[in-house]
Amino acid sequence: xxxxxxxxxxxxxxxxxxxxxxQGDAGLLAEMLAPMETAGExxxxxxxxxxxxxxxxxxxxxxxxPVDER
Numbered sequence: 764x765x766x767x768x769x770x771x772x773x774x775x776x777x778x779x780x781x782x783x784x785x786q787g788d789a790g791l792l793a794e795m796l797a798p799m800e801t802a803g804e805x806x807x808x809x810x811x812x813x814x815x816x817x818x819x820x821x822x823x824x825x826x827x828x829p830v831d832e833r
Contacts, residue, residue: 765797772796
């Protein structure tokens, strides 16, 4: 189940974008974001992200395609 609620979407729109959503739009957006949250959570388990930036950088390097150094 998604942790993204219409209240959360309303708050993020107001704080990040300085925008007030029309009545009812926040719930629809929350429903649309739920599958992305689920996919992100599933991917994060396999990527072994931590709170340290170095772990994030290491994970990105491991995912990057090899560089052809000719």
